[in-house]
Amino acid sequence: MAARIRAIIRLIPGRTFAAVFAIVVFFGTAGCVNLEKPKKVSLTQTPVSRVRVPDQVNGSGVLYFGFDRRLDPSEDVKMYAPFLRYLERETGYRFKLRVTLRNGNIVEDLGTGAVQFAAIGTLSYLEANKRYGVQALVRGVTGQKKGEYQALIITAPQSKIRSIGDLKGRSFAFGSKTSTQGHLIPRIMLKEAGIDIKDLSSYEYTGSHFETANAVVSGRFDAGGIQDTLGRELASRGLVRVIAVSGYFPSSNISVAPNVPPDVVARVKKALLEFDPQGKDKGGLYHWEQSEMPYGFIQAADRSFAGVRQWAEKLNLLNPPAEGRQGP
């Protein structure tokens, strides 16, 4: 047997044999070698019921940005995240989003310094300004190419309601309680039509324009107050019918908390005013056209809010929050 094996080996020239052997070993080990570096982790040792999650956020040098919730919170986040990357590029500061939970309050976040900047509606600004001295830096330029927007009152397409006057004794859906287009302006529109909320059969704060539209389209409510861009879009698709359009009111703004250093404010304001979402800064944005500042920003001044401040005071909407917010 040994002689046969030797005879077999002699058949193959030495160099050929060595080359073949090297190839086999190479492929063999290549197949066996795992180029990854696995980590050894025990899934059963030291289980703990309460885990202290290490701080992921390094608070120093980070500016937090909040926002009034309008769409799905995840959609809001997707929309503001690339916007913050723009601010980071232009200012050099680090920005992080802070989402106000449903039972939270962006006004309080601004006032307590949980967030330094926030995209908020007029009503939220008026409240934050009254309570904490929050200042509006810039106002959003809306689809009408101005720093103002409107609200719409909508009904279902098949509804028999034709005007605001027909809403007396009907159910009405407002958006978020802090929403200007979803609450303040529709209230003004109703008041101007001689209807107070107690004249409605029922009303509810749905929490967002989207939920208001859902409530009206589904027929749960006879009418609802909604953001102009969303309302017009739904109407164009035949999902709702617009029965009233408001006048122009100061649009949403970006406000700054009172304790932010002035140089930071100045640099951020400059970046905001230079923001061109339809031009050079369009790349990377996520559905910015659905925001309340689709065409960027203009200078904001507190005096612009005088008229709407009066209405808000009149409708007692600037009082401190008593109970928690309503939500779906």
Add this chain to the structure above:
Amino acid sequence: MKLSSKIVIITAVIVMVMGLLTVFSIQAVVSRSLKEQLQDKGLSLARVMANDIANPLLNGDLLVVQRILKAVTEDGHSVEYAFVIAPDGKTLIHTFGDGFPEALLTANPIPAGRPHSIQLLVTEKGPIRDIGLKVLDGLDAELHVGFTETSIQRSLRRVTWIIALLTLGGIALACGAAWLLGRYVVRPLERLTRLTRRIGRGDLDQEVTAEAGDEVGILAQSFNQMIRNLRETIGRLKESEESYRLKNSELSAVWGRLKRREEVVSRLLKKVITAQEEERKRIARELHDETNQSLAALAVGLKAASALVTRDAEKAEKTLEDLKDSAVIIMRELHNIVYDLRPTLLDDLGLVPALRWCAETRLESHGVEVSMEVTGVSSRLPPEVETILFRIGQEAISNIAKYAGARHVHLCLRGAKDHVWLRVSDDGCGFDVDEVLREKEGKRSLGLMGMMERAGLLGGKVEVESNIGAGTIISVQIPISPRGEELDGQDSRALGG
């Protein structure tokens, strides 16, 4: 080792090596592919989960998030665990029933600026691939999903077994095919080998059957052609050998003749030298015995005469007269001696007078009647022809005078356009020609051979006819044209056979 065995072994080795390479390569490829698929699938699933939990997470509906995570782990997607770090960076939602393993929290951190991170973990439950990704871009919330790779390992083992079995089957099949191929290739080679051995033993009659048109068939055809060429070459060699053998025999015969001729020439040369010496002796003897004596007597007589002159003048005159006669006799003797050497007749008058003179002087004095007949010779012949013919005639005449005891001798000289013919015939006692010629040192044989040699010098030939009691005829024919053949034209009997 047999060629068929070598083919089988080499084939088996090749298939085995290729099989091993295939196993390793496929294992690596399949493993990498499965892992990549798992990774892609895991990442897709994690993205879907992140999408599903984003709103409840942001709305603070942590129980909804918990339910979603649990559903995924129970849904058979090879998900071993899932956990979420809430946007506040502190709250943790997970699927571990017995408590969250703290080490897992830092096992796969998502690097800053990257949307996700994938890390292979080695755990008690086997290898688990942890896929971590941001729930939403811009938020610090993280979702981690752990996918077990046990299924991959199982699939890999299955694939490896199948390939190994296929490789073994391939080896067996290849060995069988190689064995058959070996037999197919080797069988004609074995036939060729047997035939080669037969050829080695000298058997060139058989050929190989060349059926196939492949390399082996071409080899067989070439082999057959080689056998045919060998047969032809051997046949030609045999013919050449026979031809050379015949030529060799002829050469041997020629060599024999040359040797005999050389002996003859040697004997003739001796004879010539001896004859020369004999001739010199004869001349010396005759000069000494006769001429010298005569001259001595003449000298004495002259001395006596000179003495007589003063005493007796008459006697002196008579003595001188006698001495004058003696001087004449001496002169005649000298003349005979000189004539015997080479008769001036031959040079001055030619062959016919010289022969007549020789025959008359040698034979008539012995009572032999001489007659001569000459036809066709009207002018002088070339000197060498006349000399040869004279010497031959002279030898024949001398032999007749010494041995024949003849009464009549006839000389016949006949000339033609291209030859001259001389015949000397006598009616003497004759002799046995063969016997005489066999006498190697005999005077008569040397004389006959000398005649033949002389004639041969000019391309002529001598014939001797003689029988005991029946006389002798010696015929010589000399061509007048330039010398022709050599000894081949002579009577073979003259050479002694």
